[in-house]
Amino acid sequence: MENPGKIKKLKPGTKRVDEFAFQVGKTEPFIDSFKAFLKASFTLLVACECLICGRPVSDANCDGGLRICETCWSEIEHKPSPVPYRIKNLEVFYYGFYEERLRDLVLAFKFGKHPGLSKVLAKFLMKVVHEHGIDYDFVTFVPATRTSRRKRGFDHMALVAREFSKVAGKEVFKLLKTARETDQLLANDRREAVRGKFVIEELIPDRIYTVLDSKTVLLIDDVLTSGNTMEECLRILKKGFPKTRFLPLVVAVKR
Numbered sequence: 001m002e003n004p005g006k007i008k009k010l011k012p013g014t015k016r017v018d019e020f021a022f023q024v025g026k027t028e029p030f031i032d033s034f035k036a037f038l039k040a041s042f043t044l045l046v047a048c049e050c051l052i053c054g055r056p057v058s059d060a061n062c063d064g065g066l067r068i069c070e071t072c073w074s075e076i077e078h079k080p081s082p083v084p085y086r087i088k089n090l091e092v093f094y095y096g097f098y099e100e101r102l103r104d105l106v107l108a109f110k111f112g113k114h115p116g117l118s119k120v121l122a123k124f125l126m127k128v129v130h131e132h133g134i135d136y137d138f139v140t141f142v143p144a145t146r147t148s149r150r151k152r153g154f155d156h157m158a159l160v161a162r163e164f165s166k167v168a169g170k171e172v173f174k175l176l177k178t179a180r181e182t183d184q185l186l187a188n189d190r191r192e193a194v195r196g197k198f199v200i201e202e203l204i205p206d207r208i209y210t211v212l213d214s215k216t217v218l219l220i221d222d223v224l225t226s227g228n229t230m231e232e233c234l235r236i237l238k239k240g241f242p243k244t245r246f247l248p249l250v251v252a253v254k255r
């Protein structure tokens with residue numbers, strides 16, 4: 001800590017956040033040792049397990065809610081696919097195939113209810129953007145249905161989009177919303193099943209339509225299976241924003 005003897009006086013009416021910053025500075029050594037103490041006690045009481053495979057994680061990888069063991073990291077962190085995936089008339093940028101550890105990661109995030117893993121997915125999407133040198137202006141995402149939002153407690157792609165936006169420094173717009181639920185297991189024809197599932201979010205202010213004119217927007221999702229959902233989202237987006245270019249980007253492709 002610089003100049004520990006000097007304590008800044010707070011002006012009256014200073015925001016609480018400044019007060020907090022000041023306090024953190026003052027009590028830093030205490031917090032650090034106390035934190036270390038808590039962490040050690042916690043490690044003793046509750047084993048720190050990898051969110052993907054469940055194996056114990058070394059202390060160094062047990063930070064920030066992103067508990068991933070070294071084996072899992074080495075398997076999921078790689079160079080993104082150098083070529084886009086082609087399905088139907090779509091060309092979709094993607095990180096890797098929906099297999100093994102990458103699949104486990106997506107499942108741990110969505111169904112294991114570990115919202116912190118959105119950071120990892122966002123990081124992988126960012127790698128794809130860099131790999132292809134994708135030039136874009138804004139970000140949007142495929143929204144979750146109301147049922148899955150309720151089940152998980154969060155809209156998983158909204159979280160990934162938010163994390164992605166923090167790293168990329170690009171604004172996220174929620175352009176789509178789900179109009180109805182689709183029972184994927186009962187539907188014989190997936191293309192029919194997703195028809196009418198998405199509509200343009202009606203809360204979008206008029207100025208956003210102007211902002212998006214002649215711009216490129218990344219449309220992100222976690223997994224691409226048949227391509228029907230992506231195709232339907234693009235169809236709706238192109239209807240709503242005819243002058244905007246949308247680029248589909250996913251974490252994983254099911255082959």
Ligand SMILES: [Zn+2]
Binds near residue numbers: 050051052054070071
């Ligand atoms: Zn693991």
